[in-house]
Amino acid sequence: MSFTPPFDTIDVLRFTTAGSVDDGKSTLIGRLLYDSKSIFEDQLAAIEGASRKLGEDRVNLALLTDGLRAEREQKITIDVAYRYFATPRRKFIIADTPGHVQYTRNMVTGASTADLAVILVDATKGVLTQSKRHAFITSLLGIPHMIVAVNKMDLAGYEEPVYQRLVAEFKEFSSKLTIADVTFVPISALEGDNIVDPSPRMPWYQGGTLLHRLETVTAGARINRTDFRFPIQTVIRPNQTFRGFAGTVSSGAVKVGDEIIVLPSSLSTRVKSIVTFDGERSEAQAGDAIVVTTTDEIDISRGDMLVRKRNVPSVSNRLEAYLCWMSETPMLIGVPYIIAHTTREVQALVTGIDYRVDVDTLHRESVETLGLNEIGRVTISTARPLFFDSYRVNLATGCFVVIDPHTNVTVAAGMIRGEAKELPSAPELVELSPSRPASSDVAWEGANITRAEREARNGHAAAVVWFTGLSGAGKSAIARGVERQLFSRRHVTALLDGDHVRQGLCGDLGFAPAERTENIRRVGEVARLFFEQGSLALCAFVSPYRADRARVRDILPAGRFVEVFVKASADVCQARDPKGLYARASRGELADFTGVAAPYEEPADAELVIDTETETVEASVDRVIAYLLGQGLIPQAGA
Amino acid sequence: MRAPARGHLRVLEAEAIYVLREVAAQFERPAILFSGGKDSIVLTWVARKAFFPARIPFPLLHIDTGHNFPETIAFRDWFAEHLNCSLQVRLVQDSINSGRVREETGPGASRNLLQTTTLLDAVKDLRLDAALGGARRDEEKARAKERFFSHRDLFGQWDPKNQRPEPWDLYNGRKGVGEHFRVFPLSNWTELDIWHYISAEKIPIPSLYFSHERMIVERDGVLLATGPFLTLLPDEVPDLRVVRFRTVGDSTCTGAVSSTAASVEEIIEETAAARVTERGGRADDRRSDTAMEDRKRGGYF
Numbered sequence: 001m002s003f004t005p006p007f008d009t010i011d012v013l014r015f016t017t018a019g020s021v022d023d024g025k026s027t028l029i030g031r032l033l034y035d036s037k038s039i040f041e042d043q044l045a046a047i048e049g050a051s052r053k054l055g056e057d058r059v060n061l062a063l064l065t066d067g068l069r070a071e072r073e074q075k076i077t078i079d080v081a082y083r084y085f086a087t088p089r090r091k092f093i094i095a096d097t098p099g100h101v102q103y104t105r106n107m108v109t110g111a112s113t114a115d116l117a118v119i120l121v122d123a124t125k126g127v128l129t130q131s132k133r134h135a136f137i138t139s140l141l142g143i144p145h146m147i148v149a150v151n152k153m154d155l156a157g158y159e160e161p162v163y164q165r166l167v168a169e170f171k172e173f174s175s176k177l178t179i180a181d182v183t184f185v186p187i188s189a190l191e192g193d194n195i196v197d198p199s200p201r202m203p204w205y206q207g208g209t210l211l212h213r214l215e216t217v218t219a220g221a222r223i224n225r226t227d228f229r230f231p232i233q234t235v236i237r238p239n240q241t242f243r244g245f246a247g248t249v250s251s252g253a254v255k256v257g258d259e260i261i262v263l264p265s266s267l268s269t270r271v272k273s274i275v276t277f278d279g280e281r282s283e284a285q286a287g288d289a290i291v292v293t294t295t296d297e298i299d300i301s302r303g304d305m306l307v308r309k310r311n312v313p314s315v316s317n318r319l320e321a322y323l324c325w326m327s328e329t330p331m332l333i334g335v336p337y338i339i340a341h342t343t344r345e346v347q348a349l350v351t352g353i354d355y356r357v358d359v360d361t362l363h364r365e366s367v368e369t370l371g372l373n374e375i376g377r378v379t380i381s382t383a384r385p386l387f388f389d390s391y392r393v394n395l396a397t398g399c400f401v402v403i404d405p406h407t408n409v410t411v412a413a414g415m416i417r418g419e420a421k422e423l424p425s426a427p428e429l430v431e432l433s434p435s436r437p438a439s440s441d442v443a444w445e446g447a448n449i450t451r452a453e454r455e456a457r458n459g460h461a462a463a464v465v466w467f468t469g470l471s472g473a474g475k476s477a478i479a480r481g482v483e484r485q486l487f488s489r490r491h492v493t494a495l496l497d498g499d500h501v502r503q504g505l506c507g508d509l510g511f512a513p514a515e516r517t518e519n520i521r522r523v524g525e526v527a528r529l530f531f532e533q534g535s536l537a538l539c540a541f542v543s544p545y546r547a548d549r550a551r552v553r554d555i556l557p558a559g560r561f562v563e564v565f566v567k568a569s570a571d572v573c574q575a576r577d578p579k580g581l582y583a584r585a586s587r588g589e590l591a592d593f594t595g596v597a598a599p600y601e602e603p604a605d606a607e608l609v610i611d612t613e614t615e616t617v618e619a620s621v622d623r624v625i626a627y628l629l630g631q632g633l634i635p636q637a638g639a
Numbered sequence: 640m641r642a643p644a645r646g647h648l649r650v651l652e653a654e655a656i657y658v659l660r661e662v663a664a665q666f667e668r669p670a671i672l673f674s675g676g677k678d679s680i681v682l683t684w685v686a687r688k689a690f691f692p693a694r695i696p697f698p699l700l701h702i703d704t705g706h707n708f709p710e711t712i713a714f715r716d717w718f719a720e721h722l723n724c725s726l727q728v729r730l731v732q733d734s735i736n737s738g739r740v741r742e743e744t745g746p747g748a749s750r751n752l753l754q755t756t757t758l759l760d761a762v763k764d765l766r767l768d769a770a771l772g773g774a775r776r777d778e779e780k781a782r783a784k785e786r787f788f789s790h791r792d793l794f795g796q797w798d799p800k801n802q803r804p805e806p807w808d809l810y811n812g813r814k815g816v817g818e819h820f821r822v823f824p825l826s827n828w829t830e831l832d833i834w835h836y837i838s839a840e841k842i843p844i845p846s847l848y849f850s851h852e853r854m855i856v857e858r859d860g861v862l863l864a865t866g867p868f869l870t871l872l873p874d875e876v877p878d879l880r881v882v883r884f885r886t887v888g889d890s891t892c893t894g895a896v897s898s899t900a901a902s903v904e905e906i907i908e909e910t911a912a913a914r915v916t917e918r919g920g921r922a923d924d925r926r927s928d929t930a931m932e933d934r935k936r937g938g939y940f
Binding site (some may be wrong): 010011012079080081082083084086090091093105106108109112113233234236237238242244246247248275276277278287288289291302326338340341343395396399400401403405408409410413 | 799
C-alpha cells in the first residue's frame with residue numbers, strides 16, 4: 001500500500017470498541033489492521049512467536065492489541081488502548097476497551113472522544129448483557145453513530161435468519177436509547193468476512209462492509225458548529241504591545257470584528273485579530289487552536305470564556321449531571337472535590353444523588369453513594385460558577401471531570417444535563433407572623449443570595465436546633481459537642497448560648513418574665529438570620545416558656561426548627577450545679593432562677609428528648625446528629 | 640451548515656497545540672525532552688506554533704549518551720538556535736563519572752538504559768514538573784495505553800495499571816510534591832503522520848534520516864553503524880552500505896535500514912510501504928517481548 005495523502009483530503013475518525021476475551025473484539029481489530037496492511041513484519045513475527053508460546057496453532061491476531069504483560073498473562077484487555085490505521089480515505093483512531101462491568105470507567109473514557117462505536121454481538125450467543133452495556137454507554141456518552149457487528153457468522157453457518165433474529169433483538173433493546181444512527185453488519189473477524197471485502201459466503205447481505213461504513217460515516221458530527229465558545233487556556237504576552245488569548249475554539253465559529261463578551265465579567269469587546277503562526281486569519285471554527293486579541297484592554301485570564309453576546313451558555317454554580325464514578329473510593333456527599341470543566345477548575349460538592357442507573361438493565365435505583373464503575377444522576381454545587389451547555393447540545397462545554405483534592409486522582413467523568421432545580425426545601429420566605437414586630441417604613445427586600453443557593457454550596461440544609469432545659473441539664477455541653485461534629489463535617493454552624501447573648505445583645509435585660517420573653521424573641525430573630533445565611537444554628541437557652549419557644553418555631557419553615565428537650569430533674573441539676581448558680585439562688589442571691597424560684601414549662605412536642613440523667617454527653621451528641629441525618633438536613637458520610 | 644472536513648494533520652497539530660498550552664498553564668517548570676530525532680523536532684516545531692508570537696516558554700533538555708552521531712549533535716545545536724530556544728544538555732558520562740550508574744561492557748553494551756538515571760537526576764536538578772516527549776502510541780505495544788498526561792511518582796516511575804482516567808480533552812496535571820508528569824502531545828500521531836507533517840511544513844531534519852554511505856555491521860538482523868563506541872565481535876567485518884536511519888538514538892543500538900530514499904517524499908513512499916516498524920531496528924527492544932514496558936516502569940522516556 002503506497003499512498004501519499006495530500007493533507008486536507010483525508011480526515012480523522014475516532015471510534016471505540018468494547019468487548020471481552022471471547023467475543024472476538026481483539027481479533028476484529030487485528031483483522032482491520034492486518035487487512036488494511038497496517039501491521040508490520042516485525043509485529044507479525046512477534047505475535048507469531050507469542051502465539052506459538054501460548055500453544056495456539058494459528059496466528060492469533062488478538063495478540064496484536066493486548067499490550068501489557070498482565071493482560072497477556074490473563075488474556076484480557078485491561079486499559080484503554082489506542083490503535084491507529086489509515087486508508088487512502090481516512091485516518092482511524094481506535095479506542096479499544098475491555099467490556100466487563102468492572103471496566104465501565106474504561107469504556108466511558110474510550111467512548112468520550114469517539115465519533116462512532118462498534119458494538120460486537122456474538123452470533124452464537126445472542127445479544128448479551130455486555131453488548132447492551134456498551135450500547136448504553138454509547139448512548140450516554142452521546143456517540144452519534146453505532147455499528148453493530150454480528151460476529152462469528154462462520155460459526156453460525158453464515159445463515160441469514162440467525163443474523164436477522166439478532167438484529168431484531170438488538171433493535172428492541174436499542175429503541176430505549178438515544179442513538180442517532182445504528183447500522184448492522186454480519187461479519188467473521190476470524191475469517192475476514194465483510195471486514196474489508198464483501199463476503200461471498202453471505203450473498204444475502206447487501207449492505208457495505210465494516211470498513212466501507214467506517215470510511216464513509218460523517219466524522220466530527222459531535223462538534224457543535226453553532227454556539228461560539230472559546231475557553232481561554234493561557235495568555236500570550238511576548239512584549240508590552242501584544243496581549244493575546246490562546247485557546248481552541250470549543251464550538252461554533254468566530255470572525256474578526258465580531259462582538260463578544262467575556263465570562264464571568266460579562267464585559268463586551270470585539271475580536272481585533274485571530275493570530276496563528278501560519279498567519280492572521282479572518283475567522284476560526286470549532287477545533288482551531290488560535291490566539292485572539294481584543295479591541296479593548298480587558299482583564300482576561302485562564303478559565304474565562306469568550307462567547308457571543310446573544311448566545312451565552314448557562315452560568316451557574318448548580319448543576320444536574322450524570323457521573324461515572326472511576327475511583328475505588330466511593331463518592332462522598334457534601335465533601336469538597338475539584339471539578340475541571342473547559343479550562344476552569346473549581347471547588348465543588350455533590351449535594352445529592354437522584355438515582356443510580358444499572359448499566360445492564362437500565363433500571364434506576366435509589367442509592368446513597370456511587371462506587372467504582374457506577375453511573376448515576378447527581379446534583380452538584382460549585383464554589384464559583386461554571387459556563388456550560390447541556391452535554392447533549394454541546395459536548396465540549398458539557399463534560400467535566402471530578403478530581404479528589406487529597407490524592408489528585410481523577411475520580412469521575414461527568415456529563416451536564418443542565419442547571420439544577422431548586423433544592424426540595426422549605427419556602428424561601430415565611431409569612432410574617434402577626435405578633436412579629438417590624439419597624440415602620442422598612443421593606444423586606446428579599447435575600448441578595450438566597451438561602452437555597454447557600455445551602456446548595458454548603459451541601460447541607462440550614463436549620464435551627466434549639467436546646468431547652470434547666471440550667472445545668474447539659475444544654476451547652478451537648479450543643480458544643482454537636483457543633484464540633486458538624487464543623488468537622490465541614491458544615492457551616494453558629495452557636496448561640498444564653499451566657500453569650502446576655503453579655504451584649506441582651507445585656508439590657510433581666511430575668512423577669514417579660515424580659516425572658518424579649519430575650520428569647522431577640523435570640524430567635526438572630527437564629528433566623530443565621531438560618532437565612534445557610535447556617536446550622538445551635539441555640540442553648542433555658543427558654544422556660546412554651547409560648548416563647550413556639551414563637552421562634554413560627555418564624556422558621558416547617559422542619560427547620562428542631563426542638564431538643566435536654567431533660568434532667570431540678571434535683572440532679574442542683575447537685576451538678578456546674579456554675580454554682582443553684583447555690584447562689586438558694587442563698588437568695590439570684591432572683592427568679594428557673595427551677596428554684598421560677599417555673600420551667602416542659603415541651604410537649606419536642607423533636608427530641610434527651611435524658612441527661614441516663615445518657616452521656618457523647619451519646620446525646622450522637623443522637624442529635626442521627627436525628628439531623630435522619631431528617632436529611634445534613635448529608636450522610638460527611639466525615 | 641457542515642464545515643468542510645479538516646485534514647488529519649491539522650487535527651493532530653491542533654490537538655498537540657492544545658496539550659502544549661495546557662502544559663504551559665498547568666505546570667511551573669516544564670521542559671521538552673529533545674533528542675534531535677524527528678519526533679522531538681516535530682514536537683518543538685508545534686510548540687513554536689502553540690506560543691507564537693511568544694517564544695517557547697520552556698527549555699529543550701537533551702540527555703546525551705555521549706554515543707550520539709555527530710550529525711545529531713550538530714543539528715541539535717543549530718535547531719535550538721534557529722528556533723530561539725534555550726537548550727540544556729545533561730551527559731550520561733557525568734552520571735558514570737559520579738558513580739550514579741555503571742557502564743555496560745562488551746559487544747552488546749549500550750548506554751540507552753543509563754539515560755534513565757541521568758534524566759531523573761536532571762528532572763530533580765532542574766526541578767521539572769513536566770517533561771514533554773515526542774513519543775507516540777503507535778510506536779510500541781506498551782505505549783498504546785500511555786496517557787497524554789502521564790503521572791510519575793516520587794521515583795519517576797510509571798504504574799501502567801494505575802493510570803488516571805483521561806476522558807475527553809480534560810487533562811489532570813495535579814500532583815504531589817516531588818512528583819512529575821511526562822506529557823506526550825504527539826500521542827495520536829503515527830510514523831507516517833510525522834513524515835507527512837515534516838514534508839508539509841518543510842521542517843529541517845538531521846542528514847542521518849536520508850540515504851547515505853556508511854560502514855555497517857549486521858548483527859542479529861540489525862544494521863549497526865561502526866564507530867568508536869561499538870565493540871565488534873571477533874567474526875564481524877564491516878562493509879560499506881547505502882543506508883538511512885529511521886530513528887536517531889544512541890549509535891550503539893540504533894539500527895539502519897538499507898535505503899536509497901534521499902528526500903522526505905521518498906522516505907514517505909518508503910515508510911508507507913515499510914513492512915518493519917521503526918522500533919524494529921532497535922536492538923534494545925529486542926531483549927524481550929516486554930522490554931519497553933519494563934523500561935518505562937523504571938522511568939524511561
